[in-house]
Amino acid sequence: MSPLRQPSLPTLVKLSPLLAPFVALFLGGLALAVAQSLGFWLPLPYEGGPFDAYARLLDPYLLRSAGLSLYVALVSALFSVAVGSVLAYAIWRLPRALERAAVVYKVPLILPPIAVGFIVLVFWSNSGVISSVGFHLGLVERPADFPSVLYGGCGLGMILAYVYKQVPFMVILGYAVLKRVSPQLVVTARMLGAGEAYTFFRVVLPHLAKVMHVAFIILFLYDFGAFDIPFLLGESSPGMLSVEVFNLYFRRDLSNRPTAMAMLVCMFLFSLLFIVLYTKLASRLENRERKL
Amino acid sequence: MIPRLFYAFIAFVSLFPLVVMVGYALAPGWTFPDLIPQPVDGRALEYLLSQAGPVARHMGASVLYSLLTVLLTLLFCLSPAHHFARCEFRGKVLLEGLLLAPALVPAMTFSMGVHTMFIHLGLADSFVGVVLVLSTFSYPYMLRALIAGFQAVGPEYEQCARNLGAGFMTRLVRIELPLLVPSMVAGGSVVFLVAFSEYFLVFLIGGGAVDSFTGYLFPYLASSDRSMGALLTLLFLIVPVGLFVFIELAVSRVYRRRGLY
Numbered sequence: 001m002s003p004l005r006q007p008s009l010p011t012l013v014k015l016s017p018l019l020a021p022f023v024a025l026f027l028g029g030l031a032l033a034v035a036q037s038l039g040f041w042l043p044l045p046y047e048g049g050p051f052d053a054y055a056r057l058l059d060p061y062l063l064r065s066a067g068l069s070l071y072v073a074l075v076s077a078l079f080s081v082a083v084g085s086v087l088a089y090a091i092w093r094l095p096r097a098l099e100r101a102a103v104v105y106k107v108p109l110i111l112p113p114i115a116v117g118f119i120v121l122v123f124w125s126n127s128g129v130i131s132s133v134g135f136h137l138g139l140v141e142r143p144a145d146f147p148s149v150l151y152g153g154c155g156l157g158m159i160l161a162y163v164y165k166q167v168p169f170m171v172i173l174g175y176a177v178l179k180r181v182s183p184q185l186v187v188t189a190r191m192l193g194a195g196e197a198y199t200f201f202r203v204v205l206p207h208l209a210k211v212m213h214v215a216f217i218i219l220f221l222y223d224f225g226a227f228d229i230p231f232l233l234g235e236s237s238p239g240m241l242s243v244e245v246f247n248l249y250f251r252r253d254l255s256n257r258p259t260a261m262a263m264l265v266c267m268f269l270f271s272l273l274f275i276v277l278y279t280k281l282a283s284r285l286e287n288r289e290r291k292l
Numbered sequence: 293m294i295p296r297l298f299y300a301f302i303a304f305v306s307l308f309p310l311v312v313m314v315g316y317a318l319a320p321g322w323t324f325p326d327l328i329p330q331p332v333d334g335r336a337l338e339y340l341l342s343q344a345g346p347v348a349r350h351m352g353a354s355v356l357y358s359l360l361t362v363l364l365t366l367l368f369c370l371s372p373a374h375h376f377a378r379c380e381f382r383g384k385v386l387l388e389g390l391l392l393a394p395a396l397v398p399a400m401t402f403s404m405g406v407h408t409m410f411i412h413l414g415l416a417d418s419f420v421g422v423v424l425v426l427s428t429f430s431y432p433y434m435l436r437a438l439i440a441g442f443q444a445v446g447p448e449y450e451q452c453a454r455n456l457g458a459g460f461m462t463r464l465v466r467i468e469l470p471l472l473v474p475s476m477v478a479g480g481s482v483v484f485l486v487a488f489s490e491y492f493l494v495f496l497i498g499g500g501a502v503d504s505f506t507g508y509l510f511p512y513l514a515s516s517d518r519s520m521g522a523l524l525t526l527l528f529l530i531v532p533v534g535l536f537v538f539i540e541l542a543v544s545r546v547y548r549r550r551g552l553y
Contacts, residue, residue: 011379017371019372026393026402028409032408091302104303107306107529110529114506115513122522123309127323132327135324136325143324221396228491231492232513264398267400272397275396
């Protein structure tokens with residue numbers, strides 16, 4: 001199926017309905033963020049050099065905040081992709097009737113991020129559901145005995161919320177790929193004496209690898225830059241980058257605007273760099289696999 | 293036996309939080325260390341009924357701006373998706389990657405800039421501004437779905453209709469759009485869900501002047517009384533689930549009546 005070689009209308013005309021909002025809003029918004037980070041177009045006169053705001057980002061507090069964001073994003077995305085892949089495979093292997101009934105796994109995906117954050121609060125706070133179960137098992141006597149999962153300083157609450165919401169996302173993607181794979185592959189592998197784990201890693205995983213890479217990029221960057229869940233579950237001092245930006249932008253005086261914008265610009269550049277490096281790395285891994 | 297256990301596990305993990313939400317909705321005074329929600333009383337439900345007006349208003353606003361976002365992303369993406377699926381041109385791969393960027397990179401970066409822009413344009417704190425920023429953020433899902441849709445349909449239908457003398461509008465309305473319905477529904481569902489669930493962008497650009505269900509929900513979720521947050525979370529699920537079921541039924545009915553399936 002070869003595409004028509006002669007476009008009926010020039011490319012620019014055909015793409016204009018999308019290029020117009022993309023350039024005006026997305027690139028325009030970016031340009032304004034960059035300009036404000038350099039000290040232009042601010043609501044107040046700015047007394048500083050163009051790169052002063054960027055110099056302020058080396059503040060140890062902000063660096064710790066960046067570290068927390070990277071850590072939470074990495075752990076959440078890794079966990080979601082790993083667990084989601086295994087579950088997608090397990091659902092694919094279910095008998096037909098159960099396989100169809102398994103759509104309930106989509107529920108956490110339909111819930112908005114703030115509601116998932118709320119569920120984590122209800123379950124994991126010191127007086128939450130898990131703590132009550134612990135009480136009946138004789139592990140917890142008072143709410144204060146419960147380990148502080150939510151505000152322990154390492155973002156565990158946010159990780160729990162992200163994983164709960166994003167495992168189903170990985171399951172959808174992985175399951176869609178597996179639907180196109182013949183179940184005979186697994187049967188054959190098992191008949192030839194491969195164990196359950198060996199079958200998964202050597203027969204099923206190569207089919208899933210590509211979509212796992214895509215999912216990892218999407219989830220990692222979302223978790224790195226999202227605001228809703230950290231705002232509800234957020235730990236302070238330091239918080240996630242997005243919450244720190246929000247505080248600088250809305251809760252402090254206007255002189256902090258360039259710093260907030262410089263943080264956003266760096267987050268954006270980091271995201272671009274991450275996409276480029278990760279896709280390069282993934283394709284190199286794939287090529288090495290093929291040579292074997 | 294093992295498949296059943298595994299299925300039970302999935303169902304439990306997915307649905308148990310909702311059961312807990314129901315518990316809080318029925319027993320607002322449920323506290324540590326009780327495992328069974330008690331005492332059961334109708335306080336939360338009564339309060340919700342007393343707030344029926346505001347709840348309906350915010351819910352309606354959210355549904356409206358989410359539907360408009362779906363419509364706008366469809367208008368943005370229809371012609372470009374056709375072009376990406378049907379034609380070769382220089383820089384195609386790079387451009388396609390760039391156009392998907394708004395869904396990948398942190399939305400905060402461009403939206404904070406857009407916020408400043410909208411203040412100058414008078415679009416801040418306006419319904420139109422919210423729809424515009426949500427569309428910018430969520431159109432990549434629509435674009436992907438439509439490109440895949442055009443690729444799945446193939447160019448033959450168009451060529452055939454063109455050979456038979458169908459003009460541009462006829463081809464669009466009688467051939468392309470009907471064949472694209474499944475992809476439009478797929479892309480539209482994701483866009484609707486993204487727009488309907490979004491808290492920050494609506495809060496930033498709407499500035500509290502634009503009603504939204506997430507904006508209404510947030511203070512309840514952050515409060516110490518969990519019953520109202522639980523009730524509203526359950527209420528939140530009804531809209532997307534109801535909409536998906538309705539679309540599923542409507543689309544399959546239309547298709548059956550036209551004998552397409």
